[in-house]
Amino acid sequence: MIITEITRNINREQNNKRHDLLSIEWYESTKRIQRLRTTEGMDIAVKLLGNTSCLQDGDILYEDEEKIVVVTIRACEVIKVMAIDFLQIAFVSSEIGNKHLPLFVEANELLMPYERSMYEWLTKNGFDPVCCMQQLLNPLHANVDPKHHQKLKFSTKNIPLFIQEQEDTGIASTVASTIMNK
Secondary structure (H helix, E strand, C coil): CEECCCCEEHHHCCCCCEEEEEEECHHHHHCCEEEEECCCCCEEEEECCCCCCCCCCCEEEEECCCEEEEEEECCEEEEEEECCCHHHHHHHHHHHHHCCCCCEEECCEEEEECCHHHHHHHHHCCCCCEEEEECCCCECCCCCCCCHHHHCCCCCCCCCCCCCCCCCCCHHHHHHHHHHCC
C-alpha cells in the first residue's frame, strides 16, 4: 500500500476501530519516502510530498471498516536539560546547533538523542543533564525555508555605496566616484 497523505491524527479524536501500529524511530519521522511494516505485517510505502513532510505520533495513515494504521514513535535514550533561564538555554542551544544535533522541546525541557560527548559537555559546564527513555515528539525547527530568499521583495541595486576616503592614496575616492556615476 502506498501512502501519499496523512488523513488525520488520532490524538484529536476517539476511535473504536482496531489499531495496527506503525512503530518508527524519531529520525524516520522526517523521511519523505520509505518502506515500512506495521505490527500486523502490513507493508506500507510512504511517499509524502508537498506540505505534509513528516510523520507525527498518532497520525492515521490508513483506515477501513475494521482497523486503522496509526504511527507511533518509539521511545529512545535521550538527554534532558531543564530550562533554567533564557541565557543558559541560548548557550546550550547554540552548542547543540554547532554540533548539528537535533533538538526537541517538551514543556520547559530541552531533549536530544543521547550522545556521550554532548552529555559530558553538559555535565562539565554544570547543566545537570538527565538520561532517560522518552519519545522525541516536538522537534525544534530552526531551519529557513529553502525558497525564503526568493520570497523577499527588496533589492540592493539602488542603495548607494559609501567608501571612506583614505588620505594616503586617492584610489578609494576615484573608485567610489566611478561607481556612483554609473
